[in-house]
Amino acid sequence: MPDWLSVAVRTLLAVAVLFIMTKLLGKRQVSQLSLFEYITGITIGSLAAYISLDIDMKWYLGIVSLCVWVGVSLGIEYLQIKSKRVRDFIDTKGTVLIKDGKILEENLKKERLTTDELMEQLRSKQVFLASDVEFAIMEPSGSVNVLLTRENQPLTAKHTGIKVNPEQEPQAVIMDGRIMDEPLATMGLSREWLNTELETIGVTPENVFLGQVDANQQLFVDLFDDQLVVPKPNIKAALYALLKKCEADLEMFSLSTEEEEAKHMYERCSQSLERTLLEIKPYLKN
Incomplete structure (x- = not known):
């Protein structure tokens, strides 16, 4: 077999093996790595390169080594x-900074972190004064997490004593101009409802690049044509006005x-409706 063809075949084999091994190792290998996971990632990459290019040695020995590492x-x-x-x-323990x-x-000093690097990490958390931080810790992965002073x-609603209902995650009901039936069913909606909402706007x-429905069953759409402006749904505002x-x-x-x-x-009904409006106003005016 010509060398170029041998390298091509080995590279394809290395890609397939590396993909399978990475799937076995799980998502942690593609997120922020610990020290050992960092070493493992580098070694596995080097072994994959060896399998692809070293045509003088027995290439299957690289796969054996790769399997041992995994x-x-x-x-x-x-x-x-x-x-x-x-x-x-x-992984070592987290270090309080x-x-x-x-x-x-x-x-x-123990983490060999300078003041500039610490401030950079704080700014990435939208914190610009160290005195605003109650507690900051460097995790084993190297990221810094902060807890602000009270x-x-x-x-939040908890601070004000307001109880709110659990929020249902939005669902993408249209992608690339195609209606997604499963997310619609998850929201308890139908194609007829969706078509009615689309006709309203x-x-x-076919013109919708992405359509999403929130917990209040309001439809938000982004069109393929960015020049067209679609009015945002205002059902709650309309209800409040009514x-x-x-x-x-x-x-x-x-x-x-x-x-x-x-x-x-009439006076009693008006007063009762006024009290009701005061209670539901935060939900209808957000």
Whole structure:
């Protein structure tokens, strides 16, 4: 077999073997790596290159070595799952860099991290003052995670004592001009509903690059033609405006009628609707 053809065949074989081995190792190998996973990734890549190009040696020995490395990696990952001591030994523990707004210089030196690098990591978390940080830790993967002081944390519904319902994830119901039936079924919707919504905004499925439905069953679309502007759905705003009109109508009825019983009835209904609007306003005006 000519050398060029041998290299081509071995490269294809190396790609296939490397893909299978990476699938076996799992998603951690393509995310942020620990120290051992970093070494494993480099070695496996080098072995794959050896299998592809070294035509003078027995190429199948590279596959044997590759299988051994993958087997060792799987074994170590199993031990890490079963034992915290093994995890701490192989991946090491996280290092606290900031505590109570105070930078721990000794821990910075231990991780060989400069002040500029620490500030760069903080800025990547949208933090520009070290004193705003309650706690910062460098993870075994090398990333830095921060906990802001309570006064610097974003205000959430929990802070205000408001209970909110679980949010259902949006579903992509149209992709590349094709309707996706499974996401529609997940949202409890049908093609008829989708076609009605599309007719309302004046587009067809074939013109939609991406269509998504949120938890409130509102449809958002992005068209192939970026020059066309599609109005955003405003169902909640329309509902709020309709309820406000009903409240105003009830007040008008109470003022226009001369019957005391009817006047009191309209006033009670108007006041009840006003209280309801105050409660639901945060949900309809967001």
